[in-house]
Amino acid sequence: AQTVTQSQPEMSVQEAETVTLSCTYDTSESDYYLFWYKQPPSRQMILVIRQEAYKQQNATENRFSVNFQKAAKSFSLKISDSQLGDAAMYFCAYRSGLNYGGATNKLIFGTGTLLAVQP
């Protein structure tokens, strides 16, 4: 079974600085998708960035980028120029590339990292 591990329960960053959130995963599959979700105090789940395992290029979305190391099964999120609005719980998630049954669209989540942004 696949697992996702976020070893940093809490992180803190100064406004305008850069912070990196860690995520590791375990799988025997070669085809899969990885995601970072943001959950602000409103509790809404917001997709931040996605990465397809078959793509070697790291995904980037504005101030958010990932460092995807497939061999090491690592998927870290880097937030540049941190803003007060970035304060939230961040979840790393895995989705199988298999196309059958319940594996089709199921997300496996890590335990989350609570990010505080200091002004």
Add this chain to the structure above:
Amino acid sequence: EAQVTQNPRYLITVTGKKLTVTCSQNMNHEYMSWYRQDPGLGLRQIYYSMNVEVTDKGDVPEGYKVSRKEKRNFPLILESPSPNQTSLYFCASSTDRASSPWTDTQYFGPGTRLTVL
């Protein structure tokens, strides 16, 4: 506007009193699922449905039931709630992998905070 709605958003109930949390999506998605979020555990899938009348257990199905009589609706039923079901619940929907075009985007509802006393 594409969205997933859940009702109620907040609910406080007592042990053993049956309740239903509704979920509805307006995107004609085939796939719908329920997750629960608990501190230190992240989100875990409770049940999922791949289409009308097709449902199956996720990772933590004990104490829950679901039904999928219409494509847009996927209610979560707690027949006899217990305090260990106090949690934050999310409904999510997405297109089936076999659909064309397929997108891996999952749409989440706003969450339902349930407290069972």
